[in-house]
Structure formats: C-alpha cells, structure tokens
Amino acid sequence: MNPLRTINFILLFWCFVTLAPSVFAQQTGSAEQEVPPELAALGADSYAAKGEAIQALVASGHPRTRTWLTALLDGKLQRLEDSGRFVIVTENRGRDWTVIDAVDDAPLGEVSRRNIDRITINNALRNQLRSAMAILDLDAPSERERLASADRLLGEVDANLAEPLAARLEAEESPAVREKLAQALAIHRLQSGDSEAISDAIDTLSGSLNPAVRAALNGVAAGEGDAAEAAQQALASIEQKLKLNRAAETLYFGLSLGSVLVLAAIGLAITFGVMGVINMAHGELIMLGAYTTWMMQQLLPGQPGLALILSIPAGFLVAVFAGIIIERSVIRFLKGRPLETLLATFGVSLILQQLVRTLISPLNRTVVTPEWMSGSLVINEALSLTLNRLYVLGFALVVFAGIMLVMRKTRLGLEVRAVTQNRAMARSMGIRATRVDIMTFALGSGVAGLAGVALSQLTNVGPNLGQSYIIDSFMVVVFGGVGNLWGTLVAGMSLGVINQVIEPWAGAVLAKIIVLVFIILFIQKRPRGLFPQKGRAAEG
C-alpha cells in the first residue's frame, strides 16, 4: 500500500469515526420520542397546571420520577423548540448546550440555546418539588438524607402524609430522624382539634428551637383554653433558650468582625505602629493579596480549595514584593516627614488601584469559596456559625500568633525593636538600620497580603477593596495604642463586638458613627490608646 493511500484511508476512517456519532444523533433526533403522559403534563403553560402535574407524577410512581423532578428543580428539564422533545441539559455554559433525552438518556449532542425552551418553575413549585422529593427520600439509605427530608417535612404534613409518616417512624432506627419525624407528626396533631392529642403534641414540641415548631405553637397560643396556655408556656421556655443563643450569636458576629479588623490592621500595626510610617497604600496591599487569590484560582481551575491554600504564601510574597518596591522607591526618601509620606503613599494607592483597573478589569472578580468553607456549622437549630467566618477568625489568630513569635523570638524582631527604640544607638551597635527598615516594611506588607487572601472569602475582590479597610485599620491601630501589637488585637476584637452589639438597635449606619465618636472621645481622654507605650520608647 503506498503511503498516500494509507493516509487517505486513515483520513476516511477518522471521518467516519468522528462523523458517525453525529449521524446517529441526527437519527435519534428525528425519531419520535414516546413521551409518557406524566412527563408531558409537566410541559403545561401555567404554574398551577405544572403543580398538578408534579402531584400526578409522584402519585404515578413512574421509575424516572426522581430524575425528572431533580432536573425540573435544577431547571435542567427543557424542551427542544422544533420537535417538542423533552431533554435534560447536562452542560449549560456558553451558547451551545449539551442535552440528553429525558426518557431514555440517549445523548443528543449539542443544541443552540436559541432552540431550547426551559420548563420554568417558581418558588411555590420549588417548595412543592422539595417536599415531594423529601417524601421520596424518607426511605433513602443514608441517615443524613433521611434527616434532611424529615426536617423538610416539619409543618408540611397533611392528612394524606400522616399515616405513611407514622409507619416510617415505627420503622426508623436513627434517634435523630425519629425525633424529627415525631415533631413533624406533632405539628400535624396540633391542628387536629382533639385536646388530648394537642397537649401530647405540645409536650413533644416543647424545647425545640426549630422555627417551624415555633410558628405552629404560635398558632395554638393565639387561641384560648388549656391548650393555648400550655403552648404559651412551651413558647416562653423556648424564648428563654433563644435569648441565650442570640447573645452567643452576637458575640460570634462581633469576634468575626473583629478578626477582620485585626487582620486588616495588624500589618499596619507593624508599619505604622512600630516603624511610624503612615502608609495609605496599606489597603491596596490587601487588595493585591486578594487578587493573588483570584489569580491562583485562575491558574488552578476546578481546585478552589488548593488554590486558596497556595494563595496564602503567594499572597504574602506578592505583597512583600510590592512593599519592598514602595519602600525603596518612595518611603525611604521621606523618612521623618509624615505629611509627605501620607500624601505620597496616598498617590501610590491611587496608582495601584488604577493599575488593577487597567490591567485586569474595573469589574469585580469572582473568587470561589471552596466547598469546605461554605455553609455553616450548626450548633443547634437557632445557632449556627458561618464557616467562612469561622475560618477567617482562626486564620486571624494564627497570623497574630505568628507575628508575635517573629517580633519576640527572632533576631529580626529584636533588631526591629532596637531600631524603633533608638535608631542611632542601634546603628552604632552594628545593626544595619536600612536593612531592618526594608524587612519591617516588607513584613507589614506581607501580612496585609495575607489579610487580602482571607478577605477575598468575605467581600468583593475589586479595585476598591483596599479603600474600604484603610480607615478601619488606622482606627484600630490608634485605638489599640500605637506600637503595641496586643493593643491591636484587643482593640480590633472589642470594636467588632461593640459594633455588633449596637447594630441591631441603631442600624448599621448609626452603629459605625457611634463607634467613631466613641473612639474620638476615647483618644481625647487617652491620646496614646488602650495600651500606651511605656518608658523611653514612648518619648521618641
């Protein structure tokens, strides 16, 4: 066989292989789809008709019920415009979407989104679908799924569902699921009108912090008679528990806000507090850290968690690098001229912002929150701690401990303290003050970068990120006492808690103002902050 023919043959074969599926797809595409009536009904126009269709589908017990309901809930159940064929969309990014047949899962290739109509649902249908799926899931093998569906059914049990649910309760082994099922049935019994059943139900429900339970009890308590009284008592004891939870929650909110303040301020506590440099570009160093996180996530698509962890050293290094450039090119020429330093670094901050706007985009960037950081840690039904903030709180404490270690236990820390206390003396002892300046500024900047990595999980990553934190950072450092790292920690945490305690009754705007006024008054009284520098260093 001559080579040319071989190539021809290979090409021909390749053509066949690549074209064949699309030919087949074409064929299945033209074949009539036999739509079961239960599925066809879902394609109705009105939401009311769709609601009935969902009920009918669940009642029919069709083997694909679950697949269709899930697809409908996710908005993936759609119809081809020309043939009316029901399909499930498996990939809906871009202009052409990948679809499979809804009846037999046959792959149908890619279809332009123009030629495809979504079967829309609204919140009411979504509720109905979730309840329908919760009922299907009551027999699921995993305990977690059963628990979730029992939880879902609180307050949604009707006469039809009561019996199968009671049967399920008999068969159920997990105590947590049993408790939930019992509560769901008890809520149903509250409406029964039989006084014995009601008082029995109230016994079951008292002590539960679930909002659905409270709503049901509220309904009974509004009435009259023994049942109402019992319900009121149950509610009062629930209210007591809720108050405690609320206080714990506010404390957590405060500490979480405080940890953000501490993170943003701790770098500044080094550059401003220890070195005395007023660095208005501190916020932009935070921003660089946040953008580094975004960049890492772009480099490692699909692995947001790994990217986030790698961003911690990367964000630190990027900010260190930027800090060194700022120190070498601007700050060192303005030693001992605070006003000029302030203006020059403010200029630097504007330059950095516009640089990001021009080079990357004026639009905010999406930083993905990894799976293990979203959602919340449920303590009980009235108190759950949001995970992303819990991680940031922990991270802030680790960073703080790390800096204390560097300042207290390393040679660098010793030299920094020596230079800040008496520059001339330190130099005459052989410490290279210029080098220490660079190192200190770089450390402060690097910590700002770390703050940026953490903040990317809480707030917007955009060119303005830094601006929103610079004022707060200075506030914390000044309040805590310039030059004192412990002061920064205590100040940040207490400002956070104060803010969150005031906020519920004063509103977010007023709370901020009150905190500011409080700090101004405090500084009037104690100009050196919470923990003033003592001894000779304070004079300098």
Place this chain on the structure above:
Amino acid sequence: MKKWQVSSRWLATSLVAMGMSFPALAQEDDPIKVGILHSLSGTMAISESTLKDTMLMLIEQQNAQGGLLGRQLEPVVVDPASDWPLFAEKARQLLEQDKVDVIFGNWTSVSRKSVLPVVEELNGLLFYPVQYEGEESSENVFYTGAAPNQQAIPAVDYLMNNVGVERWVLAGTDYVYPRTTNKILEAYLKDHGVAQEDIMINYTPFGHSDWQNIVSEIKRFGSAGKKTAVVSTINGDANVPFYRELGNQGIDAADIPVIAFSVGEQELSGIDTAPLVGHLAAWNYFMSVDTDANYDFIDNWIEYTGDENAVTNDPMEAHYIGFNLWKEAVKKAGTTDVDAVKDAIIGVSVPNLSGGYAAMMPNHHITKPVLIGEIQDNGQFSVVWETPSTVAGDAWSDYLPGSRDLISDWRKPLECGNYNVVEKSCGGGEAQVASQ
C-alpha cells in the same frame, strides 16, 4: 515668548474662522458627536464602564450601516471618575467645548442631579439609562430606565398577590434612590393594609460588607409564622457579601425570598449563584429573555467584547432603546438640533429586546414591560412573571403626598415637568419639596 504670542493669535483667528464656518459645515459632512458620560475609574467604574462599551458598540454598528442622516457618528468619551461634581464639569465640557449633539450617561441619581442644571442651562440632551426613584422630569433629560411604577410597585404586587407575602423587610443602601423608593413602597404597603409592625426598614452604608447581624435579624423577623420577603434596594457590590451571607446562614428563597432592584446579571457574575437559586429580581429586561432580537444583541456584544462569558443587563438594554429612540427622532426631525429632536422624539417607538416596543411618552419616560426573574445556578434569571402589557413610566409617584397631584407633559401647550393638576399651575412649591 514672542513665538508663542504669534502662534496663539494665529490659533485664535483660525478658531474664530472655524467657529463661523461650523454651522454650515456641520450639516454637510462633519460627524455627529455623541457624548458618553460614564465613569471609567472610581467606585462606579464597575457598572458604568460596560455602558460606555455598549454605546461604542451601538455607534460602531450604526456607522457600519452608513451613519445617520448620511453623516458618521463620532463618540466623545469622557471620564467623570465617579466624582459627582466632576460629572457636571465633564457635561459642561461635552456641551461647550466638544459641542456634542447628545449625551448618554450617568448611573447614580446623585450624579444625574449634579448634571441636571448643566444640561438645562446649555440646552443639551441627556439619555439616562438606569432605574431611579422618580420625582423628577426635566425638559432635557430622557429617562430610559425604570421609574418606581415600572419596577418597585409591580414587584411588590407580585409578591403580595402571587406569593402571598405578609411581612416585609425593606433593605437598602443609605442614599437617595433607596430612601425615596422605600418611602413610596411603605406608603403603598400601608395603603394595602400592611401593619407597621410587619414592615422592617434597614439602611446600610455604601459598600457594606459585614451582613451577619442584618441577615440574622431578617431570619428572626421571618420566623414569626407569616410569609416574609425582603425588598432590596441594596446598591452595587455590597450585594455580593449580602447574598453570600444569606447563602451561608441558610436563608432559602422558598422561605424568605429576596427581590432586588439593583442586582442584575453583571452583579451576579461576581458570585457563585448556587445558594441563591430562587431569589428574585425585578427588571425590564433579562439576558435570558427568549427573543431573536435579544440573542442577536448578545451575540453582537460577545463579538464586540471578545469575551465568551460577557453578560448583558437591563441598563444596557436601556441604552440600546435610548440610542434607537434618539436615532429615529433625528431621522424624523431631519436634524440633530436639540429642540427639534426633543419635539420629534415624543411618540416615537422602537423595538425593545424583550419582543415589545418602547415608546417615548410626553413625560420623557418610556413604556417598558416589567419582568420578575428568579436567579438560576448559572448566574442568569428565569422569568417567572411579567406584566401583560408594557407600563408607561410615571415621573411623579401616586403614593407620595407631595407628588400625587403632579403630572409632566413636555408637549406644546403645557410644556411643564411638574404641573399641579389641583392648583392648575406649573412648578408649585410642593413639587420643589418633593424633588429634593
């Protein structure tokens, strides 16, 4: 020094000469100048820079079709840098120095209020593309975004009648648009029998990022047994941490839906929308609207930006409509002269992107359909409800005491933006109060 004087004198003479020959030339082959007044830096750049690109795309397309009145369109882009007084300066520069025929611009109400006296003084034309609080009607401004009756009121109607909401949280950013809108909504809700204790109003500063307390308060407010909804006029990027907190604290749209007036596709492109599915937004356009005109617009936009994932949003459609309205009015008038265009544009109607028509009303607002969309996991909205026909924008709200009696009609005999139908006079004292 000497040299400079000579050259400057030469410059002055030639400028005068050019100025004198300008009107004659302008009609013939000078390009028509289109001013674009959107922030390209500062905090609003995030929203406004997209609108600048939209205008550039529309102008490019028009030029490819041979321009307007046989003349090419020339965009004049300035950057007011999210600085409200600078907006007024830049508007003056556009009208006095660049002599633009029309301006498309502004986003925030405060920037519009700053530009308003300038366009009125210099008799310019301004097309304003963003939904706003109403209570304003200027002879020189055309409002192509929604007035409250084209967004807020229908949205509340939907929640009240279709979802059965009985308790309301009105949450907003602390500035003029949310405060006025919430005032209107509060009056409207009370008119419809909602008790004071079933309304919770909350304001937060611009760019607020710590939503823990507010979200947990909303959660508590909503667990009283009555169906609760949040009406959000939270502006700009404060929405991202707000929605993230909602998701983390497990507030589900099926329990407490949040309906937003300032969250569009572009804001959602900054967050993972999976936990937000089912939360609502009210707009007059969604990127997911299923019409060929819309798909063409999206394809053009993707091609123009070169970004496969570029999104379109409501203010972009408003500019699309505004540009076409202006274009048709210029064709109708046969000139770009401001007074002629102002008269010609009333009654002109052009297709919008959702399959209907947008007509310019005598009060300088346009007709728009109102769409309610639910957030999907791909960052798009799916339309769950829309008004049966388009709604005409109402400059003066019927639910506020000061503005109830005012109408706006810029056609010939009346020519008044705040005519008081009770006192039968133009520009009563009350109107002034209401517009503050």
